[in-house]
Amino acid sequence: METVTTANSGEKIWGGGDTQPMGASYGKLMMWFFILSDALTFSGFLAAYGFSRFKFIETWPLADEVFTHFPFMHGVSAPMYYVAFMTFVLIFSSVTMVLAVDAGHQMKKDKVVLYMFLTIIGGLIFVGSQAWEWKNFIKGEYGAIETKGGSLLQFVDKEGHRVALADFAVRLPEERVQLTRSEGKWFMSEDALPTYSVAEVEAGFKAHPDLLVRTEVIYEESAADKSNATINHELTKHKHKTILTRAESEKRLSQAKLVVEGANLTRNEYGSKLFADFFFFITGFHGFHVFSGVIINIIIFFNVLIGTYEKRKSYEMVEKVGLYWHFVDLVWVFVFTVFYLV
Amino acid sequence: MSHEHVSNTKRIWTVFGILSVITIVEVFFGILKPEALHLNSFLGLNLLNWLFIILTLVKAYYIVYAFMHMEGEASTLRNAVIWPLIFLVIYLLFILLTEAHYIFGVFKNSTIKWNF
Numbered sequence: 001m002e003t004v005t006t007a008n009s010g011e012k013i014w015g016g017g018d019t020q021p022m023g024a025s026y027g028k029l030m031m032w033f034f035i036l037s038d039a040l041t042f043s044g045f046l047a048a049y050g051f052s053r054f055k056f057i058e059t060w061p062l063a064d065e066v067f068t069h070f071p072f073m074h075g076v077s078a079p080m081y082y083v084a085f086m087t088f089v090l091i092f093s094s095v096t097m098v099l100a101v102d103a104g105h106q107m108k109k110d111k112v113v114l115y116m117f118l119t120i121i122g123g124l125i126f127v128g129s130q131a132w133e134w135k136n137f138i139k140g141e142y143g144a145i146e147t148k149g150g151s152l153l154q155f156v157d158k159e160g161h162r163v164a165l166a167d168f169a170v171r172l173p174e175e176r177v178q179l180t181r182s183e184g185k186w187f188m189s190e191d192a193l194p195t196y197s198v199a200e201v202e203a204g205f206k207a208h209p210d211l212l213v214r215t216e217v218i219y220e221e222s223a224a225d226k227s228n229a230t231i232n233h234e235l236t237k238h239k240h241k242t243i244l245t246r247a248e249s250e251k252r253l254s255q256a257k258l259v260v261e262g263a264n265l266t267r268n269e270y271g272s273k274l275f276a277d278f279f280f281f282i283t284g285f286h287g288f289h290v291f292s293g294v295i296i297n298i299i300i301f302f303n304v305l306i307g308t309y310e311k312r313k314s315y316e317m318v319e320k321v322g323l324y325w326h327f328v329d330l331v332w333v334f335v336f337t338v339f340y341l342v
Numbered sequence: 343m344s345h346e347h348v349s350n351t352k353r354i355w356t357v358f359g360i361l362s363v364i365t366i367v368e369v370f371f372g373i374l375k376p377e378a379l380h381l382n383s384f385l386g387l388n389l390l391n392w393l394f395i396i397l398t399l400v401k402a403y404y405i406v407y408a409f410m411h412m413e414g415e416a417s418t419l420r421n422a423v424i425w426p427l428i429f430l431v432i433y434l435l436f437i438l439l440t441e442a443h444y445i446f447g448v449f450k451n452s453t454i455k456w457n458f
Contacts, residue, residue: 023416036423043431047438054442055449064372084369088362095358098409102350238381326409330402337398341372342391 031320035327038289042331045285046338049278059151059216061271062241063340065162069136083340086129087332090290093122094329101322104315109304112318116301119325123294130287137279140262143194144269145201147255152271154214155205156243160235165259168211169196169204194259205253213249216271217242279339286335289328296321357408364397386443 100115143165230248268276
């Protein structure tokens with residue numbers, strides 16, 4: 001079988017001599033099977049996300065309300081633009097990778113060097129962008145209230161636009177000292193206190209009669225929804241989150257237990273608690289793949305530079321690391337759809 | 343066979359164009375969410391989501407077949423990688439999503455409130 005230019009490098013011939021199973025070298029075949037198993041791992045994660053989402057389909061956060069940030073455009077709601085940019089960066093770094101593989105087939109070392117370098121840069125931009133996304137996700141934008149029953153309350157004004165806690169909560173003269181290690185009697189500390197206490201949010205809500213509470217529940221325009229007197233039917237739109245009447249808002253807010261700002265693994269201000277867990281886990285696992293891909297790319301890049309593959313008369317190593325890199329892009333295509341579009 | 347040392351640059355840029363156009367279309371629909379698609383349902387999902395899923399699969403096809411050069415591999419390798427993946431993913435999705443839908447019904451129709 002004629003695969004790579006292996007004539008004088010015995011390493012690519014399997015034990016049985018010249019015949020290669022499935023017409024591929026050992027390394028390439030194993031890379032394909034690794035990718036297969038890794039793809040199944042990611043499928044498992046994404047299917048688990050689908051499971052939780054279908055289980056809580058009525059209260060799952062809407063992606064275009066969560067990911068709205070764009071660099072240097074503070075306060076502007078720009079859903080999806082940044083993540084679209086990230087997708088382009090990754091697709092483009094896939095293109096430069098495949099160009100590097102192509103140049104390798106023609107034994108053009110300089111071109112391989114250039115394209116691999118661009119691929120690494122693209123990977124680094126992507127990882128950096130993901131870190132920025134995480135920062136925004138963790139920091140949050142509006143803040144919310146969690147009730148004793150575990151549901152999440154967000155706030156809107158009389159036009160139905162989101163309102164941040166900072167815009168209406170009052171400052172009460174309360175003793176709220178953060179417990180730090182230096183103040184503790186034993187190895188004591190606590191999670192960071194939220195900016196406002198529940199009482200401050202409640203007092204602020206009372207002082208602003210225009211404010212309304214928005215629940216996690218997605219309004220479905222069913223007969224039961226339409227006749228529900230606790231819903232503000234003027235502001236609530238089909239397939240958007242339900243906005244309550246002022247009277248019902250006050251009733252719900254009296255059940256408040258916690259102020260939630262941003263996201264962590266326990267709770268988040270966007271809605272269903274599982275949402276943030278899956279976001280961190282799946283995009284984190286993908287980001288880890290990108291990061292390791294960049295590291296492997298760098299190793300291969302230096303091998304190209306010092307002429308290892310030139311001497312070997314085969315750039316198949318570039319092809320193998322390329323397979324991994326394209327796989328990372330492939331996974332992102334699905335993560336993008338599942339988290340940001342669907 | 344797979345490595346005839348012919349430059350595929352033209353094909354690479356064509357595929358890049360296809361992937362870019364699909365991504366732009368996806369983002370366009372994702373921001374606009376046209377009601378004709380978003381408020382219609384087919385097999386338990388709205389048409390907009392079906393569109394996203396189909397476009398994603400098209401993208402995945404081009405990445406695997408063009409960029410990963412699956413189209414140039416031997417058919418045994420192609421089949422050994424692609425079919426187990428497709429079969430297991432469909433199987434997994436079917437089981438988990440059906441079960442999740444059932445649990446959703448249990449929560450919704452039960453007398454115990456879990457989130458209030």
